[in-house]
Amino acid sequence: MPKRLFDLFFAGVGLCILSPLLLVLALAIRVESPGPVFFRQERVGQFGRTFRIHKFRTMVVNAERRGLQITVGADQRVTRVGGFLRKYKLDELPQLLDVLKGDMSLVGPRPEVPRYVACYPEGVREAVLSVRPGITDRASIEFKDENIILGRAVDAERAYIEEVLPIKLRFYSEYVRDRSLWGDIKIILATLTALIR
Template sequence: MGKRLFDILAAGLGLLLLSPLLLAVALWIRWDSPGPVLFRQERVGRGGRPFFIHKFRSMRVDAPALGPQITIGEDPRITASGRFIRRSKIDELPQLWDVLRGAMSLVGPRPEVPRYVALYPADLRDLVLSVRPGITDPASLAFRDESERLAGAADPERAYVEDILPAKLRLSAAYVRQASLLTDLKLIMGTLRSLFGG
Protein backbone atom coordinates (compact mmCIF):
# COMPACT_ATOMS: atom_id res chain seq x y z
CA MET A 1 0.00 0.00 0.00
CA GLY A 2 2.85 2.37 0.87
CA LYS A 3 4.54 1.71 -2.48
CA ARG A 4 1.33 2.35 -4.42
CA LEU A 5 0.64 5.59 -2.52
CA PHE A 6 4.19 6.75 -3.20
CA ASP A 7 3.77 5.91 -6.89
CA ILE A 8 0.53 7.89 -7.14
CA LEU A 9 1.91 10.97 -5.38
CA ALA A 10 5.25 10.96 -7.22
CA ALA A 11 3.77 10.27 -10.66
CA GLY A 12 1.04 12.88 -10.21
CA LEU A 13 3.51 15.50 -9.06
CA GLY A 14 5.91 14.58 -11.85
CA LEU A 15 3.25 14.97 -14.53
CA LEU A 16 2.23 18.34 -13.07
CA LEU A 17 5.75 19.75 -12.79
CA LEU A 18 6.90 18.35 -16.13
CA SER A 19 3.82 19.39 -18.12
CA PRO A 20 5.61 22.30 -19.92
CA LEU A 21 8.41 19.93 -20.97
CA LEU A 22 5.93 17.24 -22.05
CA LEU A 23 4.05 19.77 -24.19
CA ALA A 24 7.27 21.08 -25.77
CA VAL A 25 8.46 17.56 -26.62
CA ALA A 26 5.06 16.67 -28.08
CA LEU A 27 5.15 19.72 -30.34
CA TRP A 28 8.72 18.92 -31.43
CA ILE A 29 7.79 15.35 -32.37
CA ARG A 30 4.79 16.54 -34.41
CA TRP A 31 6.98 19.07 -36.21
CA ASP A 32 9.86 16.65 -36.76
CA SER A 33 8.06 13.73 -38.43
CA PRO A 34 4.56 12.66 -39.46
CA GLY A 35 2.63 10.43 -37.11
CA PRO A 36 1.31 10.35 -33.54
CA VAL A 37 3.16 11.89 -30.63
CA LEU A 38 2.88 8.77 -28.48
CA PHE A 39 4.00 5.23 -29.20
CA ARG A 40 1.94 2.40 -27.69
CA GLN A 41 3.23 -1.14 -27.45
CA GLU A 42 1.88 -4.26 -25.81
CA ARG A 43 3.94 -5.45 -22.86
CA VAL A 44 3.42 -8.10 -20.20
CA GLY A 45 2.54 -6.76 -16.76
CA ARG A 46 1.79 -8.01 -13.28
CA GLY A 47 0.39 -11.50 -13.17
CA GLY A 48 1.18 -11.99 -16.87
CA ARG A 49 -1.59 -9.61 -17.93
CA PRO A 50 -0.91 -7.64 -21.11
CA PHE A 51 -1.09 -3.86 -21.10
CA PHE A 52 -0.05 -1.01 -23.36
CA ILE A 53 3.02 0.99 -22.40
CA HIS A 54 3.27 4.62 -23.54
CA LYS A 55 6.36 6.45 -24.75
CA PHE A 56 7.05 9.53 -26.80
CA ARG A 57 7.46 8.30 -30.38
CA SER A 58 11.15 8.31 -31.30
CA MET A 59 11.02 6.31 -34.55
CA ARG A 60 9.30 6.51 -37.90
CA VAL A 61 5.71 5.30 -37.88
CA ASP A 62 6.63 2.42 -40.22
CA ALA A 63 9.55 1.33 -38.01
CA PRO A 64 8.04 -2.06 -37.02
CA ALA A 65 7.92 -3.09 -40.67
CA LEU A 66 11.53 -2.04 -41.27
CA GLY A 67 13.43 -3.90 -38.58
CA PRO A 68 13.49 -5.86 -35.31
CA GLN A 69 11.76 -4.94 -32.04
CA ILE A 70 15.10 -4.22 -30.42
CA THR A 71 16.94 -1.00 -31.25
CA ILE A 72 20.53 -1.33 -32.40
CA GLY A 73 23.08 1.50 -32.23
CA GLU A 74 22.43 4.35 -34.65
CA ASP A 75 19.22 2.79 -35.92
CA PRO A 76 18.19 4.62 -39.13
CA ARG A 77 14.52 4.33 -38.10
CA ILE A 78 15.10 6.82 -35.26
CA THR A 79 14.00 10.38 -36.00
CA ALA A 80 16.04 13.52 -35.30
CA SER A 81 13.98 14.36 -32.21
CA GLY A 82 14.01 10.68 -31.30
CA ARG A 83 17.79 10.57 -30.99
CA PHE A 84 17.71 13.26 -28.32
CA ILE A 85 14.73 12.03 -26.34
CA ARG A 86 16.03 8.45 -26.33
CA ARG A 87 19.51 9.48 -25.20
CA SER A 88 18.08 11.68 -22.43
CA LYS A 89 15.34 9.11 -21.59
CA ILE A 90 12.68 11.81 -22.04
CA ASP A 91 10.83 9.32 -24.24
CA GLU A 92 10.00 7.35 -21.08
CA LEU A 93 8.19 10.22 -19.31
CA PRO A 94 4.68 9.35 -20.58
CA GLN A 95 5.00 6.19 -18.48
CA LEU A 96 4.23 8.38 -15.48
CA TRP A 97 0.66 8.13 -16.75
CA ASP A 98 0.99 4.33 -16.81
CA VAL A 99 2.09 4.53 -13.16
CA LEU A 100 -0.82 6.77 -12.24
CA ARG A 101 -3.37 4.44 -13.83
CA GLY A 102 -1.92 1.44 -11.99
CA ALA A 103 -0.37 -0.52 -14.87
CA MET A 104 3.19 0.28 -13.76
CA SER A 105 5.25 1.41 -10.78
CA LEU A 106 8.07 3.93 -10.64
CA VAL A 107 10.46 1.10 -9.75
CA GLY A 108 10.03 -2.50 -10.85
CA PRO A 109 11.21 -4.97 -13.47
CA ARG A 110 11.07 -3.41 -16.92
CA PRO A 111 8.14 -4.90 -18.86
CA GLU A 112 9.00 -6.97 -21.92
CA VAL A 113 7.06 -7.75 -25.08
CA PRO A 114 5.21 -11.10 -25.07
CA ARG A 115 7.66 -12.83 -27.41
CA TYR A 116 10.55 -12.34 -24.97
CA VAL A 117 8.50 -13.14 -21.85
CA ALA A 118 7.73 -16.50 -23.49
CA LEU A 119 11.47 -17.25 -23.16
CA TYR A 120 11.59 -16.70 -19.38
CA PRO A 121 12.27 -19.80 -17.24
CA ALA A 122 9.02 -20.65 -15.43
CA ASP A 123 10.29 -19.96 -11.89
CA LEU A 124 11.79 -16.57 -12.75
CA ARG A 125 8.77 -15.67 -14.87
CA ASP A 126 6.41 -16.14 -11.94
CA LEU A 127 8.67 -14.17 -9.62
CA VAL A 128 9.34 -11.21 -11.93
CA LEU A 129 5.69 -10.94 -12.97
CA SER A 130 4.49 -11.04 -9.36
CA VAL A 131 4.94 -7.26 -9.06
CA ARG A 132 4.04 -4.25 -11.16
CA PRO A 133 6.61 -3.51 -13.88
CA GLY A 134 8.52 -0.26 -13.48
CA ILE A 135 10.00 2.70 -15.29
CA THR A 136 13.40 1.93 -13.81
CA ASP A 137 15.12 -0.99 -12.07
CA PRO A 138 18.64 -2.37 -11.57
CA ALA A 139 18.66 -3.90 -15.07
CA SER A 140 17.81 -0.52 -16.63
CA LEU A 141 20.85 1.03 -14.97
CA ALA A 142 23.17 -1.88 -15.74
CA PHE A 143 22.14 -1.96 -19.41
CA ARG A 144 21.72 1.73 -20.08
CA ASP A 145 24.04 1.27 -23.09
CA GLU A 146 22.15 -1.78 -24.37
CA SER A 147 21.68 -0.39 -27.87
CA GLU A 148 25.42 0.24 -28.26
CA ARG A 149 26.27 -3.23 -26.97
CA LEU A 150 23.93 -4.82 -29.49
CA ALA A 151 25.40 -2.72 -32.29
CA GLY A 152 28.72 -4.49 -31.79
CA ALA A 153 27.21 -7.98 -31.96
CA ALA A 154 27.35 -10.10 -35.10
CA ASP A 155 23.73 -11.17 -34.50
CA PRO A 156 22.04 -8.53 -32.29
CA GLU A 157 18.78 -10.46 -31.84
CA ARG A 158 20.65 -13.57 -30.73
CA ALA A 159 22.91 -11.53 -28.44
CA TYR A 160 19.86 -10.01 -26.79
CA VAL A 161 18.08 -13.34 -26.28
CA GLU A 162 21.13 -15.34 -25.17
CA ASP A 163 23.18 -12.76 -23.23
CA ILE A 164 21.36 -9.57 -22.29
CA LEU A 165 17.87 -10.89 -21.57
CA PRO A 166 19.02 -13.58 -19.08
CA ALA A 167 21.27 -11.07 -17.29
CA LYS A 168 18.45 -8.53 -17.05
CA LEU A 169 16.10 -11.22 -15.81
CA ARG A 170 18.51 -12.22 -13.03
CA LEU A 171 18.81 -8.58 -11.91
CA SER A 172 15.04 -8.16 -11.98
CA ALA A 173 14.52 -11.32 -9.92
CA ALA A 174 17.09 -10.16 -7.36
CA TYR A 175 15.28 -6.81 -7.11
CA VAL A 176 11.90 -8.47 -6.48
CA ARG A 177 13.36 -10.65 -3.71
CA GLN A 178 14.71 -7.66 -1.77
CA ALA A 179 12.38 -4.84 -2.84
CA SER A 180 11.50 -2.18 -0.27
CA LEU A 181 10.68 1.52 -0.28
CA LEU A 182 14.30 2.23 0.67
CA THR A 183 15.71 0.22 -2.25
CA ASP A 184 13.22 1.95 -4.56
CA LEU A 185 14.38 5.39 -3.39
CA LYS A 186 18.02 4.39 -3.94
CA LEU A 187 17.21 3.19 -7.48
CA ILE A 188 15.33 6.41 -8.26
CA MET A 189 18.32 8.45 -7.07
CA GLY A 190 20.69 6.25 -9.07
CA THR A 191 18.55 6.72 -12.16
CA LEU A 192 18.52 10.50 -11.74
CA ARG A 193 22.31 10.53 -11.28
CA SER A 194 22.79 8.49 -14.46
CA LEU A 195 20.47 10.80 -16.40
CA PHE A 196 22.33 13.90 -15.33
CA GLY A 197 25.81 12.46 -15.83
CA GLY A 198 26.69 11.66 -12.25
Protein backbone atom coordinates in the same frame (compact mmCIF):
# COMPACT_ATOMS: atom_id res chain seq x y z
CA MET B 1 -0.11 -0.27 -0.17
CA PRO B 2 2.69 2.20 0.82
CA LYS B 3 4.40 1.52 -2.53
CA ARG B 4 1.20 2.21 -4.47
CA LEU B 5 0.60 5.47 -2.57
CA PHE B 6 4.25 6.41 -3.20
CA ASP B 7 3.77 5.73 -6.92
CA LEU B 8 0.50 7.68 -7.15
CA PHE B 9 1.85 10.69 -5.30
CA PHE B 10 5.13 11.06 -7.16
CA ALA B 11 3.68 10.17 -10.57
CA GLY B 12 0.99 12.82 -10.09
CA VAL B 13 3.47 15.42 -8.87
CA GLY B 14 5.88 14.50 -11.67
CA LEU B 15 3.24 14.96 -14.37
CA CYS B 16 2.22 18.35 -12.96
CA ILE B 17 5.80 19.64 -12.72
CA LEU B 18 6.89 18.19 -16.06
CA SER B 19 3.78 19.13 -18.06
CA PRO B 20 5.43 22.16 -19.78
CA LEU B 21 8.40 19.98 -20.80
CA LEU B 22 6.09 17.21 -22.00
CA LEU B 23 4.19 19.67 -24.20
CA VAL B 24 7.42 21.00 -25.74
CA LEU B 25 8.67 17.46 -26.45
CA ALA B 26 5.31 16.48 -27.97
CA LEU B 27 5.43 19.53 -30.24
CA ALA B 28 9.01 18.75 -31.32
CA ILE B 29 8.00 15.20 -32.27
CA ARG B 30 5.04 16.41 -34.35
CA VAL B 31 7.07 19.11 -36.10
CA GLU B 32 9.89 16.76 -37.13
CA SER B 33 7.93 13.80 -38.44
CA PRO B 34 4.31 12.97 -39.28
CA GLY B 35 2.49 10.56 -37.03
CA PRO B 36 1.29 10.24 -33.44
CA VAL B 37 3.17 11.76 -30.50
CA PHE B 38 2.92 8.55 -28.48
CA PHE B 39 4.23 5.10 -29.31
CA ARG B 40 1.91 2.44 -27.88
CA GLN B 41 3.12 -1.14 -27.67
CA GLU B 42 1.82 -4.28 -26.01
CA ARG B 43 3.88 -5.25 -22.96
CA VAL B 44 3.47 -7.95 -20.34
CA GLY B 45 2.62 -6.64 -16.88
CA GLN B 46 1.89 -8.02 -13.42
CA PHE B 47 0.56 -11.60 -13.37
CA GLY B 48 1.07 -11.84 -17.12
CA ARG B 49 -1.65 -9.31 -17.98
CA THR B 50 -0.84 -7.34 -21.11
CA PHE B 51 -1.19 -3.57 -21.40
CA ARG B 52 -0.26 -0.89 -23.91
CA ILE B 53 2.69 1.15 -22.68
CA HIS B 54 3.00 4.91 -23.30
CA LYS B 55 6.27 6.25 -24.72
CA PHE B 56 7.12 9.30 -26.77
CA ARG B 57 7.54 8.18 -30.37
CA THR B 58 11.24 8.19 -31.24
CA MET B 59 11.10 6.37 -34.57
CA VAL B 60 9.40 6.81 -37.89
CA VAL B 61 5.82 5.57 -38.16
CA ASN B 62 5.45 1.77 -38.53
CA ALA B 63 9.09 1.25 -37.46
CA GLU B 64 8.36 -2.25 -36.14
CA ARG B 65 7.46 -3.38 -39.65
CA ARG B 66 10.92 -2.32 -40.80
CA GLY B 67 13.06 -4.09 -38.21
CA LEU B 68 13.42 -5.74 -34.80
CA GLN B 69 11.49 -4.96 -31.62
CA ILE B 70 14.77 -3.86 -30.07
CA THR B 71 16.90 -0.87 -31.04
CA VAL B 72 20.32 -1.74 -32.42
CA GLY B 73 23.27 0.62 -32.82
CA ALA B 74 22.70 3.67 -35.01
CA ASP B 75 19.19 2.52 -35.92
CA GLN B 76 18.08 4.34 -39.08
CA ARG B 77 14.47 4.26 -37.89
CA VAL B 78 15.23 6.69 -35.03
CA THR B 79 14.44 10.35 -35.77
CA ARG B 80 16.72 13.23 -34.72
CA VAL B 81 14.36 14.30 -31.94
CA GLY B 82 13.96 10.63 -31.06
CA GLY B 83 17.72 10.24 -30.68
CA PHE B 84 17.78 13.13 -28.20
CA LEU B 85 14.83 11.69 -26.26
CA ARG B 86 16.45 8.27 -26.07
CA LYS B 87 19.83 9.63 -24.98
CA TYR B 88 18.31 11.29 -21.92
CA LYS B 89 15.51 8.70 -21.43
CA LEU B 90 12.89 11.42 -21.93
CA ASP B 91 10.86 9.06 -24.12
CA GLU B 92 9.99 7.13 -20.94
CA LEU B 93 8.30 10.08 -19.17
CA PRO B 94 4.77 9.34 -20.50
CA GLN B 95 4.91 6.09 -18.53
CA LEU B 96 3.96 8.21 -15.52
CA LEU B 97 0.46 7.85 -17.03
CA ASP B 98 0.82 4.06 -16.85
CA VAL B 99 1.80 4.40 -13.19
CA LEU B 100 -1.36 6.39 -12.45
CA LYS B 101 -3.46 3.79 -14.31
CA GLY B 102 -1.95 1.03 -12.17
CA ASP B 103 -0.27 -0.84 -15.02
CA MET B 104 3.21 0.16 -13.86
CA SER B 105 5.21 1.32 -10.86
CA LEU B 106 7.96 3.93 -10.67
CA VAL B 107 10.47 1.17 -9.88
CA GLY B 108 10.31 -2.46 -10.91
CA PRO B 109 11.41 -4.91 -13.61
CA ARG B 110 11.09 -3.32 -17.05
CA PRO B 111 8.05 -4.67 -18.95
CA GLU B 112 8.96 -6.73 -22.01
CA VAL B 113 7.05 -7.55 -25.17
CA PRO B 114 5.39 -11.02 -25.18
CA ARG B 115 8.01 -12.30 -27.64
CA TYR B 116 10.81 -11.95 -25.09
CA VAL B 117 8.77 -12.86 -22.01
CA ALA B 118 8.30 -16.24 -23.69
CA CYS B 119 12.08 -16.69 -23.28
CA TYR B 120 11.95 -16.31 -19.47
CA PRO B 121 12.62 -19.59 -17.58
CA GLU B 122 9.34 -20.67 -16.00
CA GLY B 123 10.26 -20.11 -12.34
CA VAL B 124 11.87 -16.77 -13.07
CA ARG B 125 8.86 -15.67 -15.14
CA GLU B 126 6.49 -16.31 -12.25
CA ALA B 127 8.64 -14.32 -9.82
CA VAL B 128 9.31 -11.37 -12.15
CA LEU B 129 5.66 -11.05 -13.15
CA SER B 130 4.51 -11.14 -9.52
CA VAL B 131 5.15 -7.38 -9.22
CA ARG B 132 4.17 -4.36 -11.29
CA PRO B 133 6.75 -3.51 -13.96
CA GLY B 134 8.59 -0.25 -13.48
CA ILE B 135 9.83 2.80 -15.34
CA THR B 136 13.32 2.20 -13.99
CA ASP B 137 15.35 -0.46 -12.18
CA ARG B 138 18.97 -1.54 -11.76
CA ALA B 139 19.02 -3.26 -15.16
CA SER B 140 17.94 0.01 -16.83
CA ILE B 141 20.90 1.76 -15.23
CA GLU B 142 23.40 -0.98 -16.10
CA PHE B 143 22.16 -1.27 -19.70
CA LYS B 144 21.50 2.41 -20.43
CA ASP B 145 23.60 2.02 -23.61
CA GLU B 146 22.04 -1.31 -24.60
CA ASN B 147 21.50 -0.33 -28.24
CA ILE B 148 25.24 0.36 -28.62
CA ILE B 149 26.12 -3.01 -27.09
CA LEU B 150 23.71 -4.83 -29.42
CA GLY B 151 24.99 -2.81 -32.37
CA ARG B 152 28.35 -4.62 -32.03
CA ALA B 153 26.72 -8.07 -32.20
CA VAL B 154 26.57 -10.13 -35.40
CA ASP B 155 23.02 -11.24 -34.54
CA ALA B 156 21.52 -8.55 -32.30
CA GLU B 157 18.34 -10.39 -31.34
CA ARG B 158 20.22 -13.57 -30.46
CA ALA B 159 22.70 -11.53 -28.41
CA TYR B 160 19.80 -9.90 -26.57
CA ILE B 161 18.08 -13.20 -25.76
CA GLU B 162 21.21 -15.21 -24.89
CA GLU B 163 23.48 -12.58 -23.32
CA VAL B 164 21.63 -9.44 -22.22
CA LEU B 165 18.27 -10.89 -21.11
CA PRO B 166 19.73 -13.42 -18.61
CA ILE B 167 21.60 -10.60 -16.84
CA LYS B 168 18.48 -8.46 -16.77
CA LEU B 169 16.49 -11.36 -15.32
CA ARG B 170 19.07 -11.69 -12.56
CA PHE B 171 18.57 -8.03 -11.66
CA TYR B 172 14.79 -8.44 -11.86
CA SER B 173 14.86 -11.48 -9.57
CA GLU B 174 17.06 -9.67 -7.05
CA TYR B 175 14.64 -6.74 -7.05
CA VAL B 176 11.62 -8.95 -6.43
CA ARG B 177 13.42 -10.75 -3.59
CA ASP B 178 14.81 -7.65 -1.84
CA ARG B 179 12.33 -4.91 -2.77
CA SER B 180 11.53 -2.16 -0.29
CA LEU B 181 10.39 1.46 -0.40
CA TRP B 182 13.86 2.65 0.60
CA GLY B 183 15.35 0.44 -2.11
CA ASP B 184 13.03 2.09 -4.65
CA ILE B 185 14.15 5.55 -3.55
CA LYS B 186 17.81 4.55 -3.96
CA ILE B 187 17.16 3.23 -7.49
CA ILE B 188 15.36 6.46 -8.46
CA LEU B 189 18.29 8.53 -7.16
CA ALA B 190 20.77 6.27 -8.97
CA THR B 191 18.78 6.66 -12.20
CA LEU B 192 18.79 10.44 -11.93
CA THR B 193 22.53 10.42 -11.18
CA ALA B 194 23.25 8.22 -14.22
CA LEU B 195 21.23 10.54 -16.49
CA ILE B 196 22.99 13.67 -15.18
CA ARG B 197 26.39 12.07 -15.76
